[in-house]
Amino acid sequence: MSTVISGSEIAVGLGKQFEGSILNTHDNFILVESQKIQEICSHLKKSPKFNCVLLNAITAVDYVEFFELIYQMTSIVDNKTCVIKTRVFGREEPSVPSVVSVWKGADLQEREVFDLMGISFIGHPDLRRILLWEGFQGYPLRRDYLEPPLPYSWPHGG
Amino acid sequence: MSLHTEPVVVNIGPHHPSTHGVFRMRVTFDGENVQDVEPVIGYLHRGTEKLAEERQYSQVITLTDRLDYVASMTNNQAYVLSCEKLIDIEVPDRGKYLRTIAAELQRVASHLVGVGFFLAELGGFGGTALMYCFRERERILDMFEMLCGARITVSFMRIGGVFQDAPEEFWPALRKFLDEMPGYADELNKLIFESEIVQARTKNVSVISADQAIDASLTGPILRASGVPWDIRAAQPYDAYDQVKFDVITAQGGDNFDRFWVRMLEVEQSLKIIEQCYRDIRSGPVRSTTSLLFRPSPGEAYVPIEAPKGELGFYLVSDGSIAPYRCKIRSPSFISLTLFKEMLVGWKLADIIVSLGSLDFNMGEVDR
Numbered sequence: 001m002s003t004v005i006s007g008s009e010i011a012v013g014l015g016k017q018f019e020g021s022i023l024n025t026h027d028n029f030i031l032v033e034s035q036k037i038q039e040i041c042s043h044l045k046k047s048p049k050f051n052c053v054l055l056n057a058i059t060a061v062d063y064v065e066f067f068e069l070i071y072q073m074t075s076i077v078d079n080k081t082c083v084i085k086t087r088v089f090g091r092e093e094p095s096v097p098s099v100v101s102v103w104k105g106a107d108l109q110e111r112e113v114f115d116l117m118g119i120s121f122i123g124h125p126d127l128r129r130i131l132l133w134e135g136f137q138g139y140p141l142r143r144d145y146l147e148p149p150l151p152y153s154w155p156h157g158g
Numbered sequence: 159m160s161l162h163t164e165p166v167v168v169n170i171g172p173h174h175p176s177t178h179g180v181f182r183m184r185v186t187f188d189g190e191n192v193q194d195v196e197p198v199i200g201y202l203h204r205g206t207e208k209l210a211e212e213r214q215y216s217q218v219i220t221l222t223d224r225l226d227y228v229a230s231m232t233n234n235q236a237y238v239l240s241c242e243k244l245i246d247i248e249v250p251d252r253g254k255y256l257r258t259i260a261a262e263l264q265r266v267a268s269h270l271v272g273v274g275f276f277l278a279e280l281g282g283f284g285g286t287a288l289m290y291c292f293r294e295r296e297r298i299l300d301m302f303e304m305l306c307g308a309r310i311t312v313s314f315m316r317i318g319g320v321f322q323d324a325p326e327e328f329w330p331a332l333r334k335f336l337d338e339m340p341g342y343a344d345e346l347n348k349l350i351f352e353s354e355i356v357q358a359r360t361k362n363v364s365v366i367s368a369d370q371a372i373d374a375s376l377t378g379p380i381l382r383a384s385g386v387p388w389d390i391r392a393a394q395p396y397d398a399y400d401q402v403k404f405d406v407i408t409a410q411g412g413d414n415f416d417r418f419w420v421r422m423l424e425v426e427q428s429l430k431i432i433e434q435c436y437r438d439i440r441s442g443p444v445r446s447t448t449s450l451l452f453r454p455s456p457g458e459a460y461v462p463i464e465a466p467k468g469e470l471g472f473y474l475v476s477d478g479s480i481a482p483y484r485c486k487i488r489s490p491s492f493i494s495l496t497l498f499k500e501m502l503v504g505w506k507l508a509d510i511i512v513s514l515g516s517l518d519f520n521m522g523e524v525d526r
Contacts, residue, residue: 053372053373054372054375054377054388055375056375056462056469056471056488057460057471057473057486057488059473059484059486059488060486061475061483061484061486062484070458070473072460076372076386076388079393079394103373103374103375104370104373104374104375104496104497105373105374105375105376105493105496106375107374107496108492108493108495108496109375109493112492116207130199130200131199131200131203131525131526132200132203133200140205140208141207141208
């Protein structure tokens with residue numbers, strides 16, 4: 001079985017450099033400041049201690065007061081998984097640094113989060129809607145999303 | 159003297175038979191050479207993640223069938239495993255074995271579809287190879303019909319086990335399949351290996367290096383074809399995979415041929431796994447006594463599985479109500495498209511279609 005690295009272990013591994021940006025540690029995840037996410041991910045990927053070369057998934061959850069972004073990453077060599085969480089506040093223009101420069105695999109996933117949750121990723125090379133069409137109003141996976149009346153929901157006829 | 163040419167933008171799809179459903183590419187050609195390519199997806203987006211938020215946990219199983227519709231069993235499996243982790247229940251042994259058998263049969267079926275279309279897209283074989291593949295897939299679908307009454311949208315797996323025990327006629331049919339399938343696989347191999355078309359058209363085309371593949375989060379046969387021995391069945395076993403022995407298939411080239419060849423070899427390994435499950439399965443209950451309606455305590459669960467196309471997992475967030483608060487689908491096909499441009503730029507029009515076939519993605523899962 002794989003092991004999920006505990007939050008406190010990740011905190012120790014991240015060291016003094018990121019001490020101030022760790023908000024909370026838990027049995028199987030660590031909560032960090034959103035502005036530092038790119039540097040922390042980069043550190044986890046490059047440091048031989050974690051070696052998290054494979055980004056499994058980026059998940060966004062809407063808790064209404066804030067958005068939670070969950071980054072799951074795996075070390076293929078050690079068969080260990082790290083889970084990093086971060087919280088993004090504000091519903092108008094929430095944004096976090098993009099991790100595309102760390103993993104190319106974040107490209108489509110960040111576009112999907114932007115498309116369905118409306119979180120902007122600063123530094124993403126090509127942040128556009130991906131599953132829905134350009135010009136779609138709103139972000140459907142948000143908890144407060146309401147479908148607009150029919151004539152406006154489809155671009156041509158329908 | 160070279161001929162002056164100008165780039166032309168061509169739309170391929172969404173209604174094109176070789177695009178595996180409703181996939182559209184905006185390709186910039188210079189003559190026949192690909193200069194730029196952009197995948198345009200979303201034509202099959204049904205909002206499965208949103209739909210799941212307003213259904214009870216057990217009702218979401220039928221939605222998962224419609225994700226990767228050529229591999230419904232493994233979709234069911236990924237979802238119920240996450241649910242089981244969320245409410246912390248144990249599945250009876252017979253249930254685990256039945257799931258493993260069903261999932262491996264599904265892997266064979268999915269790989270046959272992938273390989274069949276890949277060969278059909280090479281053009282040289284037209285329908286022959288595809289029909290060979292579909293003939294065997296048909297037998298697997300017949301077995302699924304015995305298990306649960308459905309062929310494609312199976313909904314066979316339930317939270318805590320499987321829908322019901324396999325009927326009596328299932329076991330002789332499985333035995334017959336296990337005896338005959340290696341011969342049919344050989345037949346297919348001969349058809350392919352003796353063909354110059356396959357070798358010439360696919361070797362060293364659209365190469366993905368191991369580093370590129372890992373960096374782009376690719377999983378499944380695509381990653382293994384680039385030489386990375388990463389298989390979740392072996393690394394993080396679920397269901398009965400810790401009870402069986404099998405090899406993780408890898409290839410070194412990372413080209414179209416290797417991606418296709420890894421799938422052919424994985425069919426053999428799947429048969430090996432089914433054989434061991436057939437031998438080891440014991441009688442007993444197939445499902446733990448869990449009610450259909452339950453309220454998990456607030457928390458989160460994610461269990462990745464090795465679906466035929468790569469790592470599939472459902473990230474479930476519970477707020478203590480009867481429906482998932484959030485149900486994120488980590489779909490392998492969607493992420494397989496990350497390296498699409500890098501794979502195709504510099505190759506020719508005819509290679510696009512073949513490379514698409516070698517990725518073996520499914521639009522139901524890409525668009526969700």
